[in-house]
Amino acid sequence: MEAGTLTSGGRSFERSPLSRLPDRVLRWTLTGLAAAILVLIAYFFIRLYDEARPVFTKYGVIDFVFSDAWVPSQGQYGALPLVVGTLITSALALLIGVPVAVAAAVYVTELAPRRVKQPLIILVELLAAVPSVVYGLWGVFVLIPRLKPAEQWFADTFSFIPFIGGDVAGPNYFIAGLILAIMILPIVSAISREVISTVPVEHKEAALALGATRWEMLRMAVLPYSRAGISGAAMLGLGRAIGETIAATLVIGNAPEIGKTIFSQGYTLAAVIANEFGEAASDPLHRAALIAAGLVLFVLTLAVNAIARWFVLRSERSTGGVPKGMAG
Numbered sequence: 001m002e003a004g005t006l007t008s009g010g011r012s013f014e015r016s017p018l019s020r021l022p023d024r025v026l027r028w029t030l031t032g033l034a035a036a037i038l039v040l041i042a043y044f045f046i047r048l049y050d051e052a053r054p055v056f057t058k059y060g061v062i063d064f065v066f067s068d069a070w071v072p073s074q075g076q077y078g079a080l081p082l083v084v085g086t087l088i089t090s091a092l093a094l095l096i097g098v099p100v101a102v103a104a105a106v107y108v109t110e111l112a113p114r115r116v117k118q119p120l121i122i123l124v125e126l127l128a129a130v131p132s133v134v135y136g137l138w139g140v141f142v143l144i145p146r147l148k149p150a151e152q153w154f155a156d157t158f159s160f161i162p163f164i165g166g167d168v169a170g171p172n173y174f175i176a177g178l179i180l181a182i183m184i185l186p187i188v189s190a191i192s193r194e195v196i197s198t199v200p201v202e203h204k205e206a207a208l209a210l211g212a213t214r215w216e217m218l219r220m221a222v223l224p225y226s227r228a229g230i231s232g233a234a235m236l237g238l239g240r241a242i243g244e245t246i247a248a249t250l251v252i253g254n255a256p257e258i259g260k261t262i263f264s265q266g267y268t269l270a271a272v273i274a275n276e277f278g279e280a281a282s283d284p285l286h287r288a289a290l291i292a293a294g295l296v297l298f299v300l301t302l303a304v305n306a307i308a309r310w311f312v313l314r315s316e317r318s319t320g321g322v323p324k325g326m327a328g
Helices: 021-051 053-059 061-066 080-111 114-129 132-157 173-196 201-209 214-243 246-251 269-276 284-319
Strands: 005-008 011-014
Touching (some): 021 053, 021 284, 053 284, 061 080, 080 114, 080 214, 080 269, 080 284, 114 173, 132 173, 173 214, 173 246, 201 214, 246 269
16 A cells, blocks of 8 residues: 555545645644754864964864964864873873763662662763862862872872873872763663663663573663664763863863873863853964864864764664673
């Protein structure tokens, strides 16, 4: 039967073009909205590039991104320390925050008693309601002084590990990464929880029926099935960490140099824009450099989203919707 054809008592009735008009209007409206999003992204890119053209003309795109000298007073603008600081703090946020978020999602979904499940969900989601400036101030007045002795002990004890050792600065990469890890917990945990809740009951019951323990059931049936969604949640959390501004500005140290250890001071792309945009109003080249830093951040965020989509598609193809531990 063709689309738009109704049957009744063995007879077919063709729907009139007017009756199909709402379907067409809805389809074209949604298509236009989707296309508008792409147009808006392209407009942002073109506009940012146009505003950043003076610094790109003077230094070149490659030299601007990979030069390590950011000294506005001397007219030197190299974004590499900012990019490195952004990547280091975001990577630390993933390493610390994602395991905790996934563990919380697994516990709430599979292990928590019914009477405490909803309060735990509410508590985790309340973390998203805390303003970023509060996280930053908490880091300045609580985390930095309290954790500095432990950081120094860790740096002295494990100084043989690359990128660890030396004197510990107060604000540093690690504190910024820890704050960002706490900030991405709600989104990663919420998405992971929703994905884990979609695991078919038959898969879990089959694992238990074969003699698997509760942990083995989670490892063989739940986590492999949810891997694509958890990967996407982690990448969304990474995008959130990359773009964070106020909290990172307060606790990273705002030093435009590449730190030698994770306990060194640094800078991020978002933080330098927030700190210096006001004073750059009278200096066109400085303003263009900050807008260029925003463009680099914009491209970096788009790349993270593209990688997240690739991870999700790759995970879906590799499992085919069936947990690896139970395939075959």
